Amino acid sequence: MTEEAPRRYRLVGYHDLREWDEVFEGRVPLVPGTGNFCDRCGLEHAKVYEVEDREKGAVFAVGSTCVKRIFAGIDPEGKELRRARKEYRDQRDEALEALHEEAVLEVAGRVLARLPEVLPEFRVEETARLVGPEKGVPFPVMVVELAGVRGAAWMTGAPANEEAERERERCAFGDALGKLVGEEWAKVEFPEVVREYKVRGRAFEVICERHAATRWVLMP
Numbered sequence: 078m079t080e081e082a083p084r085r086y087r088l089v090g091y092h093d094l095r096e097w098d099e100v101f102e103g104r105v106p107l108v109p110g111t112g113n114f115c116d117r118c119g120l121e122h123a124k125v126y127e128v129e130d131r132e133k134g135a136v137f138a139v140g141s142t143c144v145k146r147i148f149a150g151i152d153p154e155g156k157e158l159r160r161a162r163k164e165y166r167d168q169r170d171e172a173l174e175a176l177h178e179e180a181v182l183e184v185a186g187r188v189l190a191r192l193p194e195v196l197p198e199f200r201v202e203e204t205a206r207l208v209g210p211e212k213g214v215p216f217p218v219m220v221v222e223l224a225g226v227r228g229a230a231w232m233t234g235a236p237a238n239e240e241a242e243r244e245r246e247r248c249a250f251g252d253a254l255g256k257l258v259g260e261e262w263a264k265v266e267f268p269e270v271v272r273e274y275k276v277r278g279r280a281f282e283v284i285c286e287r288h289a290a291t292r293w294v295l296m297p
């Protein structure tokens with residue numbers, strides 16, 4: 078086994094300072110002045126590579142251009158850079174997922190704790206006839222109230238039968254419950270979680286799993 082001479086430079090870290098927008102699945106552009114200033118060239122950049130210089134016994138934070146220059150001779154294919162970036166992305170995704178789940182369970186738990194208190198207040202408030210947005214056709218709207226929160230559902234062109242009525246009631250109930258989730262969600266402070274819509278949906282799923290999901294079908 079041949080022993081390799083220790084390399085002078087080693088990549089020890091990578092991160093991206095731009096915030097991740099979960100809705101658009103992209104990076105939010107860096108606000109000038111909030112980035113990192115490259116230890117090698119002094120330019121501002123968002124992608125930060127931490128390079129250990131064993132000769133100097135120090136770690137430097139440099140940008141994409143400079144890291145490629147530093148590793149040009151020893152990692153011409155850029156394998157180490159790709160590995161570092163992948164590792165960073167995996168860690169970030171795991172952290173976000175964990176945060177989502179934490180937030181989801183917290184919100185779902187609070188809504189579930191409120192259900193016994195709010196369910197007795199559940200009622201089908203009215204079945205109104207509104208004029209539809211298309212062709213001025215009137216269609217029925219079902220409105221339910223849950224703890225003072227109103228949820229609504231309508232169906233266009235659906236035949237009036239019991240099954241359709243229940244489906245409408247379920248939708249209206251779901252709408253009201255979704256608003257309750259939203260209320261609780263607003264109290265949670267997870268600034269990193271911007272995939273609010275998906276998280277709300279997940280919280281709703283958890284509530285339905287844990288509470289008898291079909292309960293509202295039996296509601297008056």
Ligand SMILES: [Zn+2]
Nearest residue numbers: 115117118143
């Ligand atoms: Zn640089």
